[in-house]
Amino acid sequence: MHKLRRVFIKYDRGLGSDMPFDFHALEIPDVRLITPKVFTDERGFFKEVYKFSDFFAAGIRTPFLQVNHSLSHENTLRGLHYQKKPLAQAKLVRVLKGEIFDVAVDIRRGSPFYGKHVSVRLSAENHQMLFIPIGFAHGFLTLSKEAEVEYLSSDAYSLENERGILYSDPALNINWPLKNPFVSPRDGLYPRLADADHNFVYEK
Numbered sequence: 001m002h003k004l005r006r007v008f009i010k011y012d013r014g015l016g017s018d019m020p021f022d023f024h025a026l027e028i029p030d031v032r033l034i035t036p037k038v039f040t041d042e043r044g045f046f047k048e049v050y051k052f053s054d055f056f057a058a059g060i061r062t063p064f065l066q067v068n069h070s071l072s073h074e075n076t077l078r079g080l081h082y083q084k085k086p087l088a089q090a091k092l093v094r095v096l097k098g099e100i101f102d103v104a105v106d107i108r109r110g111s112p113f114y115g116k117h118v119s120v121r122l123s124a125e126n127h128q129m130l131f132i133p134i135g136f137a138h139g140f141l142t143l144s145k146e147a148e149v150e151y152l153s154s155d156a157y158s159l160e161n162e163r164g165i166l167y168s169d170p171a172l173n174i175n176w177p178l179k180n181p182f183v184s185p186r187d188g189l190y191p192r193l194a195d196a197d198h199n200f201v202y203e204k
Helices: 002-012 052-057
Strands: 021-025 032-036 038-041 044-047 066-073 077-083 091-097 099-106 117-123 129-132 136-142 146-153 162-164
Touching: 066 136, 077 099, 091 099, 091 117, 091 136, 099 129, 099 146, 117 129, 136 146
Parallel strands: none
Antiparallel strands: 021 032, 032 129, 038 044, 066 146, 077 136, 077 162, 091 129, 091 146, 099 117, 099 136
């Protein structure tokens, strides 16, 4: 991992300093809403989605090793998902088509925000992305007829370490826009946060 990081830093050193991104800390500051600069003309648009040097300068210093792409129909809820250490995942989430209500829940023991969440609406139209660090559970609700979601992960998928929390756990107090979404049998049987199996500890 450190070798990979050094390679990226060496590759990006000396490039332009004008960041094509706006990094905005949310109510839980470690979660960042990222808005890229979008260049449009009669042909369409162009934007940068990820650039290691700019993210590193903004304090997001985790390289991404896997890219996932999903299609979800309207009213589908996926989550709340996470992977335990040692294969925990940070994520960078964006929408290629449609709109979603995206949620990140802090499950780092000792965190001043433990059990709290942030939520944003991500869409193909607003181009915004959500960075979710390690130690958070993630889920989203599809608001449009269909939504294609792509997210970069800092580690590979691991069935052995995959875990989840019930999206409707009252202790989380998430105001989902839909009361009875469509969820998979697995997601509907996840435990509440109080009983969840996770091994994250808050580090200042």
